[in-house]
Structure formats: C-alpha cells, structure tokens
Amino acid sequence: MTKAEQNNNLALNSQEQSLKERLSKINLSILPTAKAENINFYGGGLPIRVNCQTGNFTNSKQEALGNKMSVNIIKATRYFGDLGMTKGVEWLQLFYIPTEDCTFIPRNTVCYSYIKTQSLSQFNELIIYVGNQSDEDPAMGIFDLKFERINGNYGTYYILDSQWRKRNRDAEFEQLIKIHDFLQHQPQLEDWRATAEMQLIENLSVQEYQELIKRAKEEKREEK
Helix, strand or coil: CCHHHHHHHHHHHHHHHHHHHHHHCCCCCCCCCCCCCCCECHHHCEECEEECCCCEEECCCCCEEECEEEEEEEEEEEEEEEECCEEEEEEEEEEEEECCCCCCCCCCECEEEEEEHHHHHHHHHHHHHHHHHCCCCHHHCEEEEEEEEEEECCEEEEEEEEEEECCCCHHHHHHHHHHHHHHCCCCCCCCCCHHHHEEECCCCCHHHHHHHHHHHHHHHHHHC
16 A cells, blocks of 8 residues: 555544544434333324224324224323214314324324224213222223224124223333323323314303214204
C-alpha cells in the first residue's frame, strides 16, 4: 500500500469516526413511541375493528389479526348513531389494553373497538352477572373475547363472545399497576372521528332514548 493510499484510509476512518460522534449526539422526539414495558398511547390508540362477518379482529387495512384475545378494559361508553355502513343503532365504545400474551398487537398498546347488537347484548348480560359475583369493578379482572359462529336464518355470521375472570398471574397484576399509573395522567380516551355521527347516551332518560330510536327509524324509512 502506497503512502497516499494510507493517508486516504486514515482520512476516511477519521470521517467515519466524526460522523458516528455527531450521530451519537442526535436525539429526535418528533414521533415518540413508548417502550414495550410502558403503555403505548401513540395517536390516541390503535383502532381495531370487530368484524362479525368474518369472525376476526381486523386492522385499518382490513387484515385479519386473530379471532380471540384477552384484554384489560379501561373505558366503556355508550353511543347511538351511525358507524360505517350501519345506521341508527346503539354502540358500545371500548378502550382496552390486550394482555401481554397477545401476539398480534404490540405489547401494552391502547386499542379501541365498537360492538353492537348481539355482541353488545351478550356483553351487557356479562357485566350484570359479574357484578353479582364480585364486589370489585369488572375492570379489575380480565375480559376474554372470542368470536362465536352463528348459523341464522340469513346465513352464517359471528358474534363477539365476552367472558370475565379474575387475574391469576403475576404478569396480569403487574400490567394492572402499569394501567393504573397510566390512567392517573387522565389520558383523553376519545375517538372524535368515529363518534362524529353519534350521540352520547350515557345520561339520557328513557323518554329521550325512545325519542332517539323513533327518529332513527323515521330517517331509515325516508331513506328507502
């Protein structure tokens, strides 16, 4: 190797070392993400569709993720209105964090979904029974969700079957502590886009709710 080549290699090594030193001092925080051991609430949560036509949880690309998962529910809100192609029905908006053994959603990620009709009725019944069995808020336990196939008069479809159980593993208790700490910061668990065509019905009287249903039926008849 000639002296000129040696000098050239030294110059290149020096430039690489200088670049590494400069890069080591850079720390961008434009699109912050949470570490796996923390609660990830980037973008207000991950939308997960409960697809009762295919019997799968799906993502924004309509890709099937799986047909069952266990979750920690951190917020439940009742709405009435339109979502997608479904018009004028009651919805339950659920914010939740899958348990750490879920394989198709990033660990400790806040998600949200909507359930309706039979899936909602089954969930409501479950909460009544759980309240009769335990003095604790149901959110202290784990909800096991899976799709159940139904053969009806109009063909085959699925409902989301919900079951509840007490926590029984250290990892589940540790995750509960993380969730408690996360909720102390009062995160905005809202989906402003999807609920734009909905009305919050948590505090409606029976009469107000009946009027809401009546108007929805009239609007459907007018559309026909």
